[in-house]
Amino acid sequence: MAQKRDYYEVLGVSKSASKDEIKSAYRKLAKKYHPDLNKAPDAAEKFKEVQEAYDILYDDQKRQAYDQFGHAAFEHGEGMGSNPFQGAGFQGQGFSDVNFGDFGDLFSSIFGGGRRSRQNYGPRKGDDELIDIRLSFMDAIRGKTISFPLDYEEVCEACHGSGARSESDVITCPDCQGRGYVRTQTRSLFGMMSQDVTCPRCGGKGKIIKNPCDKCGGKGYTRIKKNVDVNIPAGIASGQQVRLQGKGSRGENGGPNGDLYIRVNVMSHKYFQRDGNDIHIEVPISSIDAMLGTDIEVPTVYDNVMLNIPAGIAPNQILRMKGKGVKAMRGNGAGDEYVHVKIVTPSKLSKEQKELLTRVRASLNAKDDPQNDFKRNFSR
Secondary structure, three states, rough: OOOOOOHHHHHHOOOOOOOHHHHHEEEEHHHHHHOOOOOOOOHHHHHHHHHHHHHOOOOOHHHHHHHOOOOOOHOOOOOOOOOOOOOOOOOOOOOOOOOOOOOOHHHHHOHHHHHOOOEEEEOOOOEEEEEEEEEEEHHHHOOOOEEEEEEEEEEOOOOOOOOOOHHHHHHOOOOOOOEEEEEEEEEEEEEEEEEEEOOOOOOOOOOOOOOOOOOOOOOOOOEEEEEEEEEEEOOOOOOOEEEEEOOOOOOOOOOOOOEEEEEEOOOOOOOOOOEEEEEEEEEEHHHHHHOEEEEEEEEEOOOOEEEEOOOOOOOEEEEEOOOOOOOOOOOEEEEOOOEEEEEEOOOOOHHHHHHHHHHHHHHHHHHHHHHHHHHOOOOO
């Protein structure tokens, strides 16, 4: 008799494997080697070996005995008086005395058999789809209607998804009596097993079409190619989506189409930067305007507005213009615009300008010279 392989090796799990890991490994191997699916000459024997390993390792008491005594724990014979399973009705060489318990439920979950795995063949909505579009910065701020070609399938208007020329052309499938499934019986290691499978004649629909629809040829749907207009709302930001109802994947058995989601990717702008509904912009001013103060015209995402630059403003100071940012998509209100002031010093001066600035510098008091504070406080 060939020596039995280690049960842990059979299932491909470690000796510390949990019950969930053991069950998961068993499911994969049982499906792989089941004789109804695997026609290899040794498939039945391997399936039997996998089932035996699972039956031992998944039972806590049997697993403990196996870990202590190995295969000898389940063999009958002399000198095995300490065998905890001796006389308990379990045979290590076969399955005739094994209590399979809820194996039928487990088998159904692996192979899709049983009534609980039966599909729903009524009308079913199609899947949603997603596409990406690029949008300019200003179009996203102000909103825009865009048009693009779309190729999709929808329920046939003539037959309303039935695929038949008329209602009388749809009859109940004689093989499955409208149930959409038929019961089959197969012989396995465990005897005859019954299983519900999709009816091959009607494809699970429970109906058969005598005369197909003239428009769709019996498919129940038609392909549409046309340009669609999409309204992109003002204030939309990158990553946000617009929904086109009924323009996604077609439904099944006369069910409605899914929806098409359009995800917006907003391009950057040369001057404006967006942060939520706030806008940031860098605005240059001369050093004279920074010293004396002035009013300047500042662009916003909608129009130009006047902004007061206070005298003596510091470089890189930020001025806030309340409510001059992006208008909210829903509800009232808008973000703010933040003006980053960039002070620009002229690099070329005329002789007259130099003389004027020299007199200004001489007229300043010593206390206004920033070098004085620097020299006074500096230390090595």
